[in-house]
Every structure is written in structure tokens, then in C-alpha cells.
Amino acid sequence: MKIPPVKGTRDFYPPEMAVRNFIVDGWKKVSLRNGFEEYDGPIFEYLKMFQIKSGDEIVEQLFSLTDRGGRDLALRPEITPTLARMVNQRINALPRPIKWFSVPRLFRAERPQKGRLREFFQWNIDIIGTDDVLADAEIIFTTIDYLRQVGLTSEDVKVKMSSRRLLAAVLRTIGICDAALEPLYALLDKKTKLPEGTFRALLAQQVPDSEVAEKIEAFMDVKKISQIKNVVGLDDDVDAAVDELAMVHRFLREDMEVGEYCKFDPSIVRGLAYYTGVVFEVHAQEGELRAICGGGRYDNLLCDLGGPSISATGMGMGDCVLEILLRKKGLVEKELQRQGLDFFVACVPGITFDDQDGLVKSTSEDEVVRLTTQLRKKGLCADFSYRSVSLGKQLKQASERNAGTCIIIGEEFKDDKIAVKDMTTGEQELLGYEEFLSNLGIGREEK
RNA sequence: GUGGAAGUAGCUCAGCUGGUUAGAGCACCAGAUUGUGGAUCUGGGGGUCGCGGGUUCGAAUCCCGUCUUUCACCCCA
Numbered sequence: 001m002k003i004p005p006v007k008g009t010r011d012f013y014p015p016e017m018a019v020r021n022f023i024v025d026g027w028k029k030v031s032l033r034n035g036f037e038e039y040d041g042p043i044f045e046y047l048k049m050f051q052i053k054s055g056d057e058i059v060e061q062l063f064s065l066t067d068r069g070g071r072d073l074a075l076r077p078e079i080t081p082t083l084a085r086m087v088n089q090r091i092n093a094l095p096r097p098i099k100w101f102s103v104p105r106l107f108r109a110e111r112p113q114k115g116r117l118r119e120f121f122q123w124n125i126d127i128i129g130t131d132d133v134l135a136d137a138e139i140i141f142t143t144i145d146y147l148r149q150v151g152l153t154s155e156d157v158k159v160k161m162s163s164r165r166l167l168a169a170v171l172r173t174i175g176i177c178d179a180a181l182e183p184l185y186a187l188l189d190k191k192t193k194l195p196e197g198t199f200r201a202l203l204a205q206q207v208p209d210s211e212v213a214e215k216i217e218a219f220m221d222v223k224k225i226s227q228i229k230n231v232v233g234l235d236d237d238v239d240a241a242v243d244e245l246a247m248v249h250r251f252l253r254e255d256m257e258v259g260e261y262c263k264f265d266p267s268i269v270r271g272l273a274y275y276t277g278v279v280f281e282v283h284a285q286e287g288e289l290r291a292i293c294g295g296g297r298y299d300n301l302l303c304d305l306g307g308p309s310i311s312a313t314g315m316g317m318g319d320c321v322l323e324i325l326l327r328k329k330g331l332v333e334k335e336l337q338r339q340g341l342d343f344f345v346a347c348v349p350g351i352t353f354d355d356q357d358g359l360v361k362s363t364s365e366d367e368v369v370r371l372t373t374q375l376r377k378k379g380l381c382a383d384f385s386y387r388s389v390s391l392g393k394q395l396k397q398a399s400e401r402n403a404g405t406c407i408i409i410g411e412e413f414k415d416d417k418i419a420v421k422d423m424t425t426g427e428q429e430l431l432g433y434e435e436f437l438s439n440l441g442i443g444r445e446e447k
Numbered sequence: 448g449u450g451g452a453a454g455u456a457g458c459u460c461a462g463c464u465g466g467u468u469a470g471a472g473c474a475c476c477a478g479a480u481u482g483u484g485g486a487u488c489u490g491g492g493g494g495u496c497g498c499g500g501g502u503u504c505g506a507a508u509c510c511c512g513u514c515u516u517u518c519a520c521c522c523c524a
Contacts, residue, residue, distance in 0.1 A: 004497090007515070050524090058524070060448085078524045110522075111448080271523055290523080316524080348482050395484035410482060423484075 008110075008118025018339055019332050020121070023150075023319050024103050027123040030146040031101035034138065036125055039100045041082035047072040049081045052305060053274070063107050063118075075107035079124055080298075080314070081305060087128055088307030096129030115290050115321040123293075126314030128302070133244055136278040136297055136313050137251035143282060143293060143315050144258045151331045154258075157292065160265035161248070161280040164296065166241035167269065170228070173235040174215045180206065182273065189269035191220060225249060225264045248278055274298045278313070284325050292325060293317030340402025343382040344423075345372045346394035348410040367409045371418070371433075378440055399423060 047064050063075040079102055102124050127135040147157055191199050207213040218231050225246045232238055253259030270279045277297030295315030303309045326332050347364035355361040368384045375382035385394050398406040408419040421428040
């Protein structure tokens with residue numbers, strides 16, 4: 001019986017696995033060099049934990065199960081609740097600020113489409129326990145640091161940033177009441193995806209006062225943080241929010257040297273209600289891809305999940321959209337070619353080697369295994385052919401395996417010599433067996 | 448969850464309005480080549496035409512259902 005892969009999942013054959021590792025290894029490397037420590041939690045949690053934060057609609061998009069003890073569980077659709085749980089559990093013992101990262105495997109029972117599957121990986125970085133905007137800047141910087149690391153330039157991608165606090169202050173100043181904020185956020189979030197006329201019509205529904213609606217539109221057209229005050233007028237809350245966002249931008253531009261990646265964009269709202277401050281998304285400049293990542297400040301979430309009131313800011317980046325973009329930009333091919341063996345050990349089949357008394361000591365096939373063992377003992381990647389086939393076949397295998405060097409055990413092994421062939425240049429030299437082995441470690445660090 | 452499009456070999460696809468035994472390229476395996484790889488040539492394996500049902504003397508081809516993929520919505524933690 002043929003069993004197909006489950007809807008929305010991927011099989012990682014070696015080439016796909018190499019790409020996945022390229023992505024994940026980059027995430028980890030960049031996290032560590034920016035001072036984040038890795039954590040992880042269980043792949044399933046109590047269903048209730050996800051319900052608290054997200055509500056019933058989200059529950060329909062969870063893979064849930066009941067265990068034999070009657071516990072209602074769910075495969076994690078995100079790791080932030082787990083992070084909050086772990087931090088809350090040891091909140092008094094953990095030194096702050098907490099700078100943690102994770103690369104969890106996540107599950108969402110949504111209908112799959114381009115850049116969105118039912119099982120995927122997501123890079124999460126969070127800074128918990130400080131309300132300093134420098135932490136927001138660092139989250140954004142670390143995100144850019146990764147994008148830059150894999151070769152995406154400020155021509156390729158842009159960090160669009162705004163602020164929930166700013167948006168709330170602006171809307172209140174204009175005259176929107178608190179109850180109307182949430183549905184309005186949802187609409188503003190969609191502005192760039194809707195035709196202008198449609199947006200205007202929907203806005204008119206929510207905001208009947210055309211003067212107010214015009215002000216909202218004017219705000220949505222603002223290109224620079226410094227222009228906000230001119231459009232909205234004077235207000236202490238707006239001023240404070242503007243200054244805060246301007247400070248994040250200044251850190252990124254003047255101190256972290258990534259200003260060319262960043263721009264203010266008032267249409268960045270983020271879907272979820274729990275964001276409280278700076279919010280941002282990274283988008284590819286060209287093409288119709290969904291956001292590569294998103295993040296922001298969420299000062300109330302830990303408290304909502306049963307912990308103390310502690311501020312936090314973070315970012316999540318999934319692997320699906322990122323991979324599509326990296327492939328489109330030709331940034332993964334090089335990585336695929338780099339993997340391969342250090343050595344492939346081959347032999348001329350059927351040669352026997354005698355000891356001093358003329359008795360058979362070993363065959364060339366035996367010596368292949370012995371030499372490979374020595375190479376592996378030194379931590380090198382080495383392999384050989386199981387079947388005793390012609391030397392030509394073995395060399396072919398060596399090049400298919402992308403071996404850097406091929407070693408040939410032939411007649412000259414009777415004089416304790418081996419042929420060492422460089423597979424890229426094709427050059428070959430005879431070396432003493434012991435001499436070759438003892439020189440192996442040297443010069444390897446430079447590679 | 449709603450609507451559109453598609454599904455033929457591991458991959459990309461051909462197969463005219465239903466008509467013998469379903470093809471090609473690439474990939475894979477073997478040989479040419481028992482001490483020298485990436486090339487070339489020759490040969491080979493591999494398909495219940497996504498699955499199930501219907502129409503028909505006859506279905507890869509037409510119809511229905513279903514699964515999967517994909518696009519647009521909903522949503523996007």
C-alpha cells in the first residue's frame with residue numbers, strides 16, 4: 001500500500017535538507033553573535049494555553065488531540081506561549097533582560113498555499129524584561145543582520161516599521177473612540193492589499209465623519225517619521241510615540257549602520273491584538289510574496305498568560321517564504337555545492353599485499369576500509385565503495401559524492417605509498433602512507 | 448472554510464475530436480572502459496495514466512465523486 005505524505009508537509013531529501021540547514025544554521029549563528037541564548041520547549045502543550053491568547057478561531061487551525069489520560073493537547077502553532085510559560089515559571093531566578101532565541105518546528109491546520117504550509121520552522125528572537133526601545137532596535141537589527149548574512153541587500157528587502165502606540169495615539173487625537181480602534185486596525189493593516197477605492201469605501205463605513213477619514217488617509221500616506229506631527233497636529237501622546245519610533249530608527253541608522261534597510265510605513269499594523277509598541281515586518285521589494293517576518297513589542301502578554309507584568313519585544317520568521325525568496329535571488333545554489341566528502345578512498349581491485357614471510361596480509365579492498373577508518377578517526381568525512389568495481393567507477397562515485405580528494409590504493413601500496421588525487425584540479429601525487437596520515441591535521445583550519 | 452485550475456515514469460512534459468502493446472528528454476542502473484572521474488555512445492529497469500465509480504463494444508482521453516497540488520478569498524499567531 002502506497003502512503004502519500006500528509007497534506008501541507010514536506011519531505012527533506014538531502015538537497016532540501018541542505019537548504020533547510022543553511023537557513024537554520026544561519027538563524028542560530030546570527031542569534032548567538034547578537035547575544036541571544038537558545039531555548040526550546042515541548043512540541044505539544046495544553047490546548048488551553050493557545051486558547052487563552054488567541055481565541056476560538058485559532059483553535060480551529062490547531063492540530064489537537066486527546067491523550068489517554070483525557071488531556072486536551074495541541075501541536076504548537078507558535079512558541080511564544082511556551083516562552084511565556086517558561087519565563088513565568090522562573091521569572092524570579094532569571095537575570096534580565098532575557099535574550100532568548102529558538103527555531104521551533106510549528107504546526108497549523110490551515111489550507112496550504114504558497115509560502116504557507118502546515119508544518120514549518122520559525123526563527124523566534126525575544127527580549128524580555130526591558131521596555132528600553134534599544135531592545136526593539138536590537139530585535140530589528142538582529143533580523144537585518146541575518147538577512148544581510150545570507151546575502152539579501154537593502155535593494156532586495158525592506159523593514160517596514162510603525163508603532164501600535166503611535167497608531168493608537170494618532171487615532172485618538174483625530175477623534176476615534178477606543179472601542180472603534182480594533183476593527184480599524186484590521187482595516188488599516190489591509191490598506192496596501194486593497195484597491196484605493198475599496199479601502200476608501202470600507203473606511204467610510206467605519207468612520208462616517210469624512211473629515212476624520214481624510215485625516216486617517218493623510219496619516220497613512222506619511223513617508224517619514226518627522227512628518228507625522230505636521231499631519232496630525234499637537235498632542236503629548238503622539239509626540240511621545242513619535243519620539244520613541246524616531247529613537248528606534250536613529251539607533252538603527254546611526255549606531256547599528258543598517259538605516260538603508262529601514263523605513264517608516266504606517267500601514268504596518270500586524271494582525272494580532274497583543275502588540276503594544278513598535279511593530280515591523282520585512283517585505284521583499286519585488287514580487288507578491290507575503291511578509292518574510294514580523295514582530296514587535298508585546299508588553300502585556302506574559303501577564304495575560306498568568307505571569308507578572310513584564311515587557312517584551314520579539315520577532316518571528318518562517319522558513320517557507322524566506323526559502324522562496326532566497327531561491328529566487330539565487331542565494332542557495334552555492335551552499336548546495338559546498339557539501340561533500342573530504343576524502344573518497346578507492347583502490348585497484350583484487351591486489352593482495354604480503355607480509356615479510358610472503359603470507360597474504362590484506363587485499364586492496366581491506367586497505368580501503370583501514371585507511372578510511374584512520375581518516376574518520378581524525379574527524380574527516382570519508383567514504384568508499386562497497387562493491388569491488390573498476391577504479392574508473394570508483395572515481396566516478398568520488399566525483400558524484402563531491403569528494404575534495406580521492407585516495408587510490410594500488411600496486412605502489414607494496415612500497416607503502418598511496419596516490420592522492422585532487423578532484424578539482426585532477427592532479428595526483430604519490431605519498432608515503434604514514435607521512436600522509438601524520439600531515440593530515442596540518443593546514444586544515446584554514447579550509 | 449469558499450471559489451477557480453491542474454494531476455500521465457523519480458523530474459519536466461507529449462499523447463489529435465474515445466480506437467491495438469502509453470512515449471520523449473533529463474535522472475537512475477549496466478556495458479563500451481579490470482590503474483584514473485565530470486564527456487560520448489549503446490542497452491536496461493521503472494507507469495493499475497492520482498484514486499473510486501459511471502457512460503461505451505472499447506476510456507489516459509467523456510461524466511460524477513474523492514484525494515492531492517496550485518491560484519484567489521477568509522485568516523495570518
